[in-house]
Amino acid sequence: MTLSVSILVFGLVWSTSVAGFHESTTKRDGETTVFGDCSIPKFSDRLPFYTLAEPVAFPTDILRDFLTSTYTSNDCNETHQHGSSFFYDGDRLAALYDNSTGQTSLWPRLESLNPVENISIPFDHFSEYLNDSRIFPPDDTRITAAAGSTLFGSKNSSGSISPPQAYLANLAINRTFNVRDREYAICGPGTKGFFGYGSDGNILSLTHRWQPAKQSEATLESISSDQVTKNILDQLSASNISHATVNSVDFCFYDSGEKYIQPVYRFQVTGKGPHGAAPFPFVGYISAVSKPLEPLPSLTPSGAPSTTLEPDVSGTSVPLQTPSTPASNFTHVPSLRRRHQQSTTVGVYPISNSGSISTLCDADVEVFLQGLNDGKFTIAQNYWGEDFEYESEKNDFVNSVDLVYQCGHGNIHQFYADLDESPVTMADIGSGGGYGPGAGGPLSYWLIKACDVIPTITQYTDKFGASAAHEAWDVWWDVFDGIHVIAGFSTEAWTNDGIEGPLAQAIELNAGVVMSWLNTVMASSLYQSLAPYPDPNWGTQKYGRPAAIFPCGHGDDTVLMRDNLGKPDCLTMFWY
Template sequence: MHPVRSALALAGLLVSTALAVPAEVANPTEHHPVFECNLPVHTERLPTYALGHSLVFPQDKLQAIIKGAAGGGARIDEREDDSGRYWYSRETLVGRFDKKTNETFVLPDLPSLKPGDIKLNGELLKILMADRSIIANDKTLAGIVIGSRLDGSRQVLRKEPSPPASYLLEGAVRRAIPYESASHPVCGPGSQAVFSFDASGNIRGLRHAWKPATSQGTSLQPLRPDQIRARIAEKLAESGLDGNATVRHVDLCFYDSGAAHIQPVFRFNATVRSAGGPATALLVGYIPASDKGALEPLPNITNPDRGALPGPSLPQYDPGLNATRSPRSATTLARLPGPSRRDGAIALGRYLMNGDGLSPTFIEEGWGLWSGLHSASSRFVDAQYYWDDARGYNEWAWYYVNNVDVAFSDGHGWPHHFLTNGGLPGGGTVTISSDLYAKGFGASAEGRGLSYWILGECSVIPAPTDFPAGQGHLAFDPWWKVFDGGMRAAVGYRDLAFTNPPKWSEVGMALGYGASVVHGFMSTMLPTGKTSAVTRCGRDGETIFQVGGLGKPDCLTIWWYN
């Protein structure tokens, strides 16, 4: 799950002159991945770098960005605890500074954004890049690139959608390493400096984490292409994915963990076929670029040992088998036990695809989301944690997805579809909206009901521009029924996306501290894929603590990143 865009983001700035070994397109076998890409050839010894202390984004510039992000005239309240400093506009998180890592992020107020023909403020970016408390002055390289663009469209009930319009454009400072007379990208979670500009050329958003780097010399001999192929196959085999994976791209990059080192790695992007249905997932993996191994741990593709597994597919009682629990009307089904809204609890339900090679990763992502939410606020309750089941979105919706405030589903997907169980014919496909509860999702007068649906699957929320010209309404059509029950927002992806469990912890923390659900998710998860969201018009800035039914909508907005 999570997009090739992030792996190739530096293509316009960083050009490799490495030789390449042609791809060997083999037939897929039970035990070997297919390589449909060239393998890089490097001969010079590889450099490594030691990282120094984290830079702290200048407070005067940060305060100006925070004020602008909140819409200019809004009052900003600053709060602080042992782990960080936080800035709020009313009860919505605008910015956060992490005291441990010195990482800083600022999120824009979506309702205050105006559409326009957005261009990067190049002069301002150059001034920021020249500030040595933002970008370190060292032997690494840095350059400005155009990042992602936030677009939006709205549709009033029974009318044509508005033309797509642009609201934000990212300008990013990308780090690179000089090697073999070329520049090679720095990858990984460290070295971030991304600024979001509005139609007036003002900065409305920020992601910053940067450490100075000191060269440790060039002592590592790079792997040969045959060794690269073997190590990637081993990496996939460790996760049980070698038999259904196709490696699409391999390149040399320098991994910045944000901890102690920038180290050379070979990064590979692969597609993995789902156990059922037509969906594919994307994953990114890293192997050390030399025989000496990694200077510090690299991310695993999957982690099958993360905590408890989800519960069984059946609820605590089966509405189809237990007559005392099977009233005639689905609207009166007895609910699974859960916290009442009177105590202020926010109930989370996690529903993860079973029977698939990436199921361990879906488990890891589900745990990441929960750990992030819980670490930020004690109001969250892990109310449900099950292997996914298509019936939980239809005849059993009142037991499952419509019995919690926030639902997280994770697995494989494609536009307006997702899979629930790879062991079933067709993968237990759910189609939005024909396979969903007829009256939609949301809180009714009787109490709890779904307010926010977080979809970890690829491509489930396409944008109007993903359809032929003049047919943008197809992006909206299935969602009207879903929102009829009073649901507030659905967030996810419009394209293939890379698996990235640590990001799910990060987004859980952002939402738990009070970031808007829509852009808190879209901005945080953007490095993993082209994010998107469907929400009620005018409610784009609501937080995860704003729950409860709203009735049938008369206007919907779709936001998406390009």
């Protein structure tokens, strides 16, 4: 069945319809792409677009008020450089206004947050901010406030597990445009609005990025539904994604954070894993018009090869060739002089032998490395992933650097370094002596971009009951031998999600690693805009839920804190 509706826009007839695809298949170069039982919105005539004004700087007086809610007035030192503003709590970055993007971020002291069973968001009180034209200037878009993600935490002290409690409740700003009572979502990295409320009713965390948008008097020629299908297939083919299933195609307006908000189709795809591995998801974009105004994120990043990547398998890892700078919506702010002189060594390990996932992970880790442009970071290792890097030769690889960032496939308490090999399990790492200074190497911070590696207590208890809570903890005790933080995901995650640039910036400027990870991932425009999915392990879940685990009392540690913590008798887990 085809649904049609005509909408009047500034005297132009904007006709929309929905083209249904019911388990149809398309052959391309010997491979098959399946369009699942989904619909592709199509538009006749022409489409509107928006022009973006300069970024809005979050009001400094209000930011200072937020800071005093979690830091005393004498704690924060305010510094300005090249139009950007930095607020330091001693050596730890507490807040940042990035003049190059217009984004403002505030990270609270995690260890000072007061947990409660539930945090109620005072929507009536928030209206003073929602109606403040300095924060949200009037324009041609519509904004609404809604309940967002809640930050939960729990502690395990020698087997005594505290019930999960709420530490922050985020209020999220949804931005749309309205045409004759029909709402269209704005997607992309250029719009962010998250206000984290503590148990005391005060705003303790913030992510704000905003540019006023004005609808252009001009319009753009839309493409046909056949062209939509062709463009999706072309991108999948160029990305080496084989046997793909297109699960959904929706229409939104992409905010690049640069000059325009333009109409796009966003598609969710499940690709067949190479060598019989489990399927993996992708999100891609194609322009809804014949001549796009700005480049869109691609499943084949600029400068990255579209063929399967093969690592050396001779028993020694081979450094990656540095590709051309991948397209990124992140622009780095000028770096402050570091307050300490010790160098931080970094290792990155994208998965090998995983076709397009290897390509995209390579691009993601390169963006992370580019974000660490301070001279006090040494890129010590940039290797394709292999099992021995984490197991038999760990002290020559993963456990030989201070900070690790890896990207690839994952599952509950395990991940793939090389898809041609068996998964690396946390149990095996623990039985091999774990990581950290106590295990013979300096590793202090381990960031894992892979699905499901850190399942939470609530996932276990919701499915198996309260008695299963310990299963979220058991495997981690032997992994920690001096490590300060291990961070990852509790649900399915995506490559090309835009987290690497802001995350690296926060870590480089010495924000707490845990809150840098949790809030950067939580604020990703990709994860915020996707509908929940049926997880085979846990039932209905939200994509991209970040989690972190660390020895009790070390939730605010920065990358410069690398003392040997030894084996813990108390662990803390936080998750959104």
